[in-house]
Structure formats: C-alpha cells, structure tokens
Amino acid sequence: MAFTDSIGAATIDGLAYVGGLARLTGGAAKAVFISPFQGKRFHMSRAIHQAMAVGVEALPITSLISFFIGAILAVNAAYELRKFGALHLVASAVAVSMTRELGPLMTAVVVIGRSGSSFAAEIGTMKVNEEIDAMETMALEPISFLVAPKFLAMILMVPCLTAWADFMGVLGGGAFGLAAASFTWGSYIQATLEALIAHDILTGLLKAMFFGLVITAVGCQEGFSTGLGSEQVGRSTTSAVVKSIFAVVMVDLVSTTIFYLTAPR
Amino acid sequence: MSPLPPKKDYIGAMTPMPVKASCAISVRNLRVKYGEREILHGVNFDVPAGETMVILGGSGSGKSTLLRTLVGLERPSSGEIYIMGKEFANISEDERDELRKGIGMSFQSGALFGSMTVGENVALPLQEHTDLDPSTIEIMVRLKLDQVGLSGFENYMPAQLSGGMKKRAAIARALSMDPQVLFFDEPSAGLDPIIAAGIDELILKLKRAFKMSIVVVTHELASAFLIADRMIVLDKGVIVADATTDEMKNSTQPRVRQFLDRVPEPEVTGEIDYLQMLTGDIPPIRQ
Known part of the structure; x- marks a missing residue:
C-alpha cells in the first residue's frame, strides 16, 4: 500500500510540475505574442539584453565545444569506417550526426549550464530578497516582466546557436578529414553538402527551439519555487540544471521519434 | 481610556462591523489559511483615512500574514478587505492590479x-x-x-x-505612483537607533505632507508609539486590542501588557501549560 501510495504521490507531483511548466510557458507565450496586441507593454529591451547573454556571449564556448565534438565524431566514425575502406563517408557521418542530434544537444547542454542555471539563480535570489513580491505589489506581472523576455530570447537564440554549432562541428570533422582521411576542404564540404538534406537541418533547429523553451520553463520554475534562505538559491540552481538536462533528453526522444515517423522516405 | 470590550467582540466572525465610507482600509471577518492551518481567525479593523495604523504582535502572531493579505500577496480563505472603499480581496487579478497602482509597499529588506x-x-x-x-x-x-x-x-x-x-x-x-495608502513592513528593523529615528521622522512627514493613510507592521515599541494614531495587537491570529496609542499604553488586557512590558512567555513546565500553549489559550503572565 505504501509503495502504491508513493507512486501515486510521485505521479501527482510530476504532473503538477509539468502543469507548472505549461502555465509558465503559456503565460510567457501570451505576453510575447498576444498581450502586445491588447495594448500591454512587452519588454523588448530586456529581451534583447537576454538574447545577447544567451546567444552572443555563448558563441565562444559553443564554438569550441562543437568543433571538438565534430572532430571526436570524425575520429570515432573513421575508426569503424576504415575497416570497410569507407573513410570517404566520414564527412556524411559527421554532418548528419551534428545537424540531427549532437549540434542541438550539445548546444542545449551549454545553454543549460550558462543560462538555465542563471535564470534559476536570478529569479531565486529575487524571490529570497522579496523582489518578486515587490513586483506584484507594484502591479507588475512577474511572468511578463521576467519570464517572457527570456522565453523570446531563448526560442530565437538557441536555434541560431545550434546552426552555428552545426557549422563548427562540421569544421571540426573537416579538420580531422584533412589531417587523417585524405580530404581537401573542397572535397570535405562537397561530401557534407551531398549527405545533408533540408529535413536534417530543419528538424535539428526545430528541436533546438523546443530545447530553448523547456530550458527557460524549468530554469524559471525552479527560480520561482525557491524556498526561504540563500542556500535555497543554490539548490534551485542545481535542480534547474539536472531537471533541464532530463527534460531536454525527454523532448529529444519524443521529437526525434516524431521526426522519424514523419520523415520523407 | 474606554474599556476594551471582551475578547469575543474582537473576533469578527461573531460581531462583523459595518464598512465605513471614511476609512482608507476596512477589514471584515478576514481569515487566512496556509494549507489546513488557519493563521488569521476572522480579523476586523478599520484604518481611518489620513491616519497611521500600527500592527503590533509577537513572532508568529500573524501580523506579516495580515500585511501580505492586505497588499494582495496572499488570498484570504474568507472575509473582505476594502481599500479606499473598493473590495480588494475577492476580485480578479486584473482588477487587483488596477487597485494596486493606488497603494505603495515598503518591504522589510527594501526589496x-x-x-x-x-x-x-x-x-x-x-x-x-x-x-x-x-x-x-x-x-x-x-x-x-x-x-x-x-x-x-x-x-x-x-x-x-x-x-x-x-x-x-x-x-x-x-x-x-503617489499612492493614497502606504504599507510598511518592519521599517526600522535592523537599523541603528539614529537611522531608525530618521525613518520614523520620514513616515510622520509623509503622513503630514501628503495626508496618506499608512499601515505599519512592527514590533519596535518606541517607533510604534511615535508614529501611530491607532494600534492593533495581534496574538495567535486574533486581534486582542484595537485602540489609540494613549488607550493602548494604559491597556489592562493581559496579552497587551505582556507585550508592552516585555514580559517573557512563561516556561512550559507542566502538562496543562503545554496544552494551553497548543490550544492558544493565553497563559498566565509570570509575576
């Protein structure tokens, strides 16, 4: 009985959490896409500030990681492909893996580490310092003031970062191809373009947009649910990172399955 | 001083008062729950326009919950709050936000x-x-x-x-936003006496200069008696005294005297004392 009770309680908690994420996402989407047409103000300057922090400032680390991931992919692909004398397929293996999966996923991990955790810490600190309460007493809606700019910045910038990460990954694979697989830059790029189809790139970017949405929702939700005391901010931040990674993997699984089922054959 | 009515008269659930048009704030039969636990047990009071009301009470008395409810940060489980004659407790978020533009709130930490x-x-x-x-x-x-x-x-x-x-x-x-009603949560808490006196002066200046209605939650007695026109004392979620500052100074209500005379809670030594503490009955004051 206790076991079934605990399963029931965990299920209810899980559903309540997902409900909270949906409420937050719905509120932010309304503030971005609907409220400006109802005469309410959208904080575009805050969204631009967030976009710079989420996207532009993440470029160096995303570039570096993606370049190395591309190179690692190429090495691993070459390890198997050379057994079959098919080293020329390294370029297509890297291109498809980066655009469909590793580009969006590694970008999401970088964004979780940089931005998801920072959202939770920022909102959590504001909660502890009564700033969220102050906002409400001033008739400012925390979701439209705090979450909506982050939401817009993330759904725009995570796909942009992902596209850049795809490019850097291909570049990393190309570096290996040039050094160890008899490619030239021209032949490597040619092989990459032949391997890629628009569906691969677009599904990767669409996934990235969903990742951005989920990371924002989890980071902000953890911030808003911060308890009393500064140590709770640390817990919220850790929790935001762990839950965001889990949520991104879940979204990845579902979206990849849907894309597989709807892919052109 | 007019004698304080018996305790039951303060419990609004028993004797709800009519809402006065001249009041900046009227609270009627206010009950607030956190989960199953009721924190405020039917609170009634008025803040006349242009006056300063100080809410006194010990830790856990419900004064912070009362303030948070008055500014709309907590939803009451029942009861009414009127701010400048308009119902504030049982309205939609949009209506509440509109009314909030006419109030100001200063938090303990500044926020x-x-x-x-x-x-x-x-x-x-x-x-x-x-x-x-x-x-x-x-x-x-x-x-x-x-x-x-x-x-x-x-x-x-x-x-x-x-x-x-x-x-x-x-x-x-x-x-x-040039509010008509201003709320303060522990305005002088954590400040040295000179700075605290400066904040008290500022509150008095605001009341005189702008005829604001002010509600202050505090447990700093010196500050409370300096700035208040009226005071209420909360104890375990019930108002045990509602009086002018002079009346409050001379109150004979045991819990008020204990608070004003800074008498510590009696130690819980026996089973009956312990039950009294749990049930919220006022324990005898240690002589």
Whole structure:
C-alpha cells in the first residue's frame, strides 16, 4: 500500500510540475505574442539584453565545444569506417550526426549550464530578497516582466546557436578529414553538402527551439519555487540544471521519434 | 481610556462591523489559511483615512500574514478587505492590479531590484503604468528621491547603499505612483537607533505632507508609539486590542501588557501549560 501510495504521490507531483511548466510557458507565450496586441507593454529591451547573454556571449564556448565534438565524431566514425575502406563517408557521418542530434544537444547542454542555471539563480535570489513580491505589489506581472523576455530570447537564440554549432562541428570533422582521411576542404564540404538534406537541418533547429523553451520553463520554475534562505538559491540552481538536462533528453526522444515517423522516405 | 470590550467582540466572525465610507482600509471577518492551518481567525479593523495604523504582535502572531493579505500577496480563505472603499480581496487579478497602482509597499529588506540603479527602481512603476515621457519621469524620480533625502543617488546600485538608505530608496519607489495608502513592513528593523529615528521622522512627514493613510507592521515599541494614531495587537491570529496609542499604553488586557512590558512567555513546565500553549489559550503572565 505504501509503495502504491508513493507512486501515486510521485505521479501527482510530476504532473503538477509539468502543469507548472505549461502555465509558465503559456503565460510567457501570451505576453510575447498576444498581450502586445491588447495594448500591454512587452519588454523588448530586456529581451534583447537576454538574447545577447544567451546567444552572443555563448558563441565562444559553443564554438569550441562543437568543433571538438565534430572532430571526436570524425575520429570515432573513421575508426569503424576504415575497416570497410569507407573513410570517404566520414564527412556524411559527421554532418548528419551534428545537424540531427549532437549540434542541438550539445548546444542545449551549454545553454543549460550558462543560462538555465542563471535564470534559476536570478529569479531565486529575487524571490529570497522579496523582489518578486515587490513586483506584484507594484502591479507588475512577474511572468511578463521576467519570464517572457527570456522565453523570446531563448526560442530565437538557441536555434541560431545550434546552426552555428552545426557549422563548427562540421569544421571540426573537416579538420580531422584533412589531417587523417585524405580530404581537401573542397572535397570535405562537397561530401557534407551531398549527405545533408533540408529535413536534417530543419528538424535539428526545430528541436533546438523546443530545447530553448523547456530550458527557460524549468530554469524559471525552479527560480520561482525557491524556498526561504540563500542556500535555497543554490539548490534551485542545481535542480534547474539536472531537471533541464532530463527534460531536454525527454523532448529529444519524443521529437526525434516524431521526426522519424514523419520523415520523407 | 474606554474599556476594551471582551475578547469575543474582537473576533469578527461573531460581531462583523459595518464598512465605513471614511476609512482608507476596512477589514471584515478576514481569515487566512496556509494549507489546513488557519493563521488569521476572522480579523476586523478599520484604518481611518489620513491616519497611521500600527500592527503590533509577537513572532508568529500573524501580523506579516495580515500585511501580505492586505497588499494582495496572499488570498484570504474568507472575509473582505476594502481599500479606499473598493473590495480588494475577492476580485480578479486584473482588477487587483488596477487597485494596486493606488497603494505603495515598503518591504522589510527594501526589496529593491538589484540589477537596476536606484533611479531605475523608482522610475519602474511610472514607466510601466503611465504614458509619461522619459524626461518627466526623470524629474519625478528626482522629486521622490528628494522627498526621502536621497537626492543625487539616482545612479547608485542598491548594493552600494547602507541599510537605512535602502529603506529610504524603497520608500521613494513606493511613493512613485503617489499612492493614497502606504504599507510598511518592519521599517526600522535592523537599523541603528539614529537611522531608525530618521525613518520614523520620514513616515510622520509623509503622513503630514501628503495626508496618506499608512499601515505599519512592527514590533519596535518606541517607533510604534511615535508614529501611530491607532494600534492593533495581534496574538495567535486574533486581534486582542484595537485602540489609540494613549488607550493602548494604559491597556489592562493581559496579552497587551505582556507585550508592552516585555514580559517573557512563561516556561512550559507542566502538562496543562503545554496544552494551553497548543490550544492558544493565553497563559498566565509570570509575576
């Protein structure tokens, strides 16, 4: 009985959490896409500030990681492909893996580490310092003031970062191809373009947009649910990172399955 | 001093009072629950327009919950709150936000937005709720900071201010929309006596200059008696006294006397004392 009770309680908690994420996402989407047409103000300057922090400032680390991931992919692909004398397929293996999966996923991990955790810490600190309460007493809606700019910045910038990460990954694979697989830059790029189809790139970017949405929702939700005391901010931040990674993997699984089922054959 | 009525007369559930049009705030039969636990047990009181009401009470008495409910941060489980004659407790979020533009709140910690300068903090409500142009907002920010004695601090970050200055800046932000009702949560808590006296002076100045109705939650007795026109004392979620400052000084109500005379709670030594503490009955004051 206790076991079934605990399963029931965990299920209810899980559903309540997902409900909270949906409420937050719905509120932010309304503030971005609907409220400006109802005469309410959208904080575009805050969204631009967030976009710079989420996207532009993440470029160096995303570039570096993606370049190395591309190179690692190429090495691993070459390890198997050379057994079959098919080293020329390294370029297509890297291109498809980066655009469909590793580009969006590694970008999401970088964004979780940089931005998801920072959202939770920022909102959590504001909660502890009564700033969220102050906002409400001033008739400012925390979701439209705090979450909506982050939401817009993330759904725009995570796909942009992902596209850049795809490019850097291909570049990393190309570096290996040039050094160890008899490619030239021209032949490597040619092989990459032949391997890629628009569906691969677009599904990767669409996934990235969903990742951005989920990371924002989890980071902000953890911030808003911060308890009393500064140590709770640390817990919220850790929790935001762990839950965001889990949520991104879940979204990845579902979206990849849907894309597989709807892919052109 | 008019004798305080028996305890049951303070429990609004038994004797709800009619709402007076001349009051800035009227609270009727207010009950607030956290989960299954009721914190406020049917509270009734009025704050006449232009007066300062101080809410006194020990830790856990429910005074912070009462203040949070008055400014709309907690939803009551039942009862009514009227602010400037308009129902505030049982309305939609949009209606509540509209009414909130007419009230100001100064938090215990100041609650200034740490990522904004002092000037930006004060300007925020004006930017969000008015169509004033930036130069007019700039002038109004200077005016508000001048009113609280912080001229020239527009470009400081909250982290660069002392505790007293933070409270003043928070008051300037609370004043930015020219509210008719101002709420303070522990305005002098954590400040040295000189700075605390300065905050008290500022509250008195605001009341005199702008005829504001002010509600202050505090347990600083010296400050309370200086700034209050009326006081209520909360104990275990019930108002045990509602009187003018002079009446309060002379109150014979045991719990009020215990609070004002700074008499510690009796030690729980026996089973009956323990049950009294659990059930909320007023324990005898240690002589």
